[in-house]
Structures are given as structure tokens and as C-alpha cells.
Amino acid sequence: MQKLNLKGLTKRYASTAVVDHIDLALQEGEFVSLLGPSGCGKTTTLRMIAGFIDPSEGTIEMNDRLLSSPAASVPPERRNMSMIFQSYAIWPNMTVFENVAFGLRARRRPRDEIVRRTNEMLSIVRLDQLSDRYPNELSGGQQQRVALARAIVVKPEVLLLDEPLSNLDANLREEMRGEIRRLHDEFRMTTVYVTHDQSEAMAISDRIAVMNKGKVDQLDVPVNIYRTPKTRFVAGFIGRTNFIEGRPNGDVVDFTGFNVAKSSLGTTGIPAGVSTFSVRPQSMEVFAAQPAEATRPVIPGKIANRTFLGETWDYTFAAESGLRLRVVSSPANALEMHQPVWLRIDPSQIVRVEDSPANA
Ligand SMILES: Nc1ncnc2c1ncn2[C@@H]1O[C@H](COP(=O)(O)OP(=O)(O)O)[C@@H](O)[C@H]1O
Ligand SMILES: [Mg+2]
Secondary structure, three states, rough: EEEEEEEEEEEEEOEEEEEEEEEEEEOOOOOOEEOOOOOOOOHHHHHHHHHOOOOEEEEEEEEOOEEEEEOOOOHHHHHHHEEOOOOOOOOOOOHHHHHHHHHHHOOOOOOOHHHHHHHHHHHHHOOOOOOOOOHHHHOHHHHHHHHHHHOOOOOOOEEEEEEEOOOOOHHHHHHHHHHHHHHHHHHEEEEEEOOHHHHHHHHHEEEEEEEOEEEEEEEEHHHHHOOOOOEEEHHHHHHEEEEEEEEEOOOOOEEEEEEEEEHHHHOOOOOOOOEEEOOOOHHHEOOOOOOOOOOOEEEEEEEEEEEEEOOOEEEEEEEEOOOEEEEEEEEOOOOOOOOOOEEEEEEEOOEEOOOHHHHE
């Protein structure tokens, strides 16, 4: 059984579909991120799941029961979901304890149960020493833990988070995403997590739905999203990449200035005619001397640009054919501007990408 099932979910404002026929099914206990740039429809999707917005088209089901359709909608307070917003909005006039206990009080649980569950939750998020403090006496990370504790203590069927870490500084963001994942592994709550930060989505998710202009371009586990991006948009949004054009020719694919056996590429089923391929800067190596190589393509050229980033050298390689590629290299591999070099490509990391459905 699917825990949460979005089918053809669509929201139009005037005639524009800001969420456009999204299909997404979450298994019980799964953690799925909606990842995409600002304005691609993430918050609108999440608010439809929560029941704050009704769809123009399509349905939302939980446990095979209809929650939302254009004709009828279960109100948010009867969905048994918790939502955490970017501005975590914990109540300033309540202590940490009162904030976390709030949902249990609203559900009229017996007093001793409220005290027990609230204290348990506070110790899980390591706020038990701070239970009498007010929010203005807490750091940003502590406030965010209060918001998490308050959302989780009521044992929601689905937890919804909308860019919950974007108000925190970079170090704290990394710590808190670990915390959110730890809480998820402890409670196994079905979770939909919205973010525009690709590394956050990679680190925290079981699966990622990459959104582009109201559509889901790709839904997959983080490794596949990175290694075999389906569209040009996904390839470019998840990390950096190079796009090259190739055309199948018998058993090989011809690229500009080199060719590769079809069977050694990272994708199969390449159609006739010109296609776009993605190859990551990490999938190539540059050498000052020509490397001995039997199988992988080696292309002569020059260093056309270089930037030292501490952890890596970032080179622009310019082939004699005119092809230009960005390559990253170890800090020890220092090459001079205009120096003749050889580029070796790992063909298994060359993958074909399609146009996004939203751009079709
Ligand atoms: N109430 C509304 N009326 C009209 N347009 C809206 C409304 N809410 C959101 N939008 C538009 O829908 C698009 C998607 O918004 P949103 O879901 O907030 O994106 P995201 O959360 O991915 O940044 C944006 O272009 C936004 O301007
Ligand atoms: Mg948003």
C-alpha cells in the first residue's frame, strides 16, 4: 500500500499551471525530497498535501483514502499531518515545554501522558535541559529543534517540511540535516521535504523528485539522480556538468573530435540523430604527458582557463577540435595556462539527457 499518493496533481492560477500533473507515491516510512529552483511549485505541492490549497485537477490519497480532489477536500486539521515552515514559527510566549506539548493538549490527551511524551521528545532532541526557556533565549538551531519536536510528538502520519533549514548558517544547516535524518530513522515517519539545496536533498533523502516548472523531471534515489540524470535540467541542477552533442554511427557514437563504443556509454537506447549528453567535470582527467590508454578516449588540447579552489583545480580544457570542457583535478595536478595537455574521458560516465517535459 502507498502511504501517500499524488495522482496527476495540478494547480492553476489564472491559466498558468504552477503544479502540472505530478505523480508521486510514497511508501510508508519513506523520506522524499521535492528539489528544484525557486518558483518551480514545491511549496504549492506541499500545501496541497497539507490541505491548505485544493488542487485544480488530480487527487491526493493517504492509505488509499481520498484526501483531496477538485470536488472535495479533507480539512488540514483532519489529515493527521504536521508541517514545518521555513520561518519555524514556534510560539514566543510559550516555553519550550509548552510549545512541544501544544499538539498533545489540543488533542486532549490525559495530563500524565502529555508530560511523559513531551519529556521523552525533549530528551530525544536534546532539549530536556532547556524545557523552561522561552524561544528568544534559544539559538537558531535550538529553535529549529523545538519546531521538529513539536511536529513529531503528535506522531503524524506524514511529516511535511518546507525549507526548514534555510534560515540557519551553513554549519548549523549541515548539523540539523543530520538531526532530521536521525529523527526520521528513529520514528520512520513518511516525510516530504522541500528544498532548493541539492546537497541537502542528496544527504537526507531516500528518493528525490527534481522539479522544473511545475513538473517532476525525475524521481529516483540520490545516486541515480546524480549519475544518470534523465534531463538536461536535472544534470545541470544537480552539481556541475558539461553538455556535448553526439550522433550514433553504427556501433559507436561520434562526438566532436572523438568517438566512443555505444556499449561503453553510461546509457543505452540512443535514438538516431543528434542527442545531448552530460559528462561531469569529475569524470575526466587531464595529463601533462600523453597517457598510455587502450580503451578510453584520450584527446589532445590545451588549458584555456584555470581556477584554484583549494580542494580542486578547476580547468577549462580546449581540444584541437574546438570542443571545450570543464574538468576538475586534484590540487597536486597543477597545469599552466595554454600548456599542451591530454584529456581522458571515462565513457561510462557519459549519459544521454533529454529535454525537460516542461520545455517540450
Ligand atoms: N496564490 C498564488 N497566486 C498566483 N500565483 C501563485 C500563488 N502562489 C504561488 N504562485 C506562483 O506559483 C509558482 C510556484 O510557487 P511556489 O510553489 O511557492 O514555488 P517554490 O516553493 O518552488 O519556490 C510561482 O511562480 C509563484 O509565483
Ligand atoms: Mg517555496
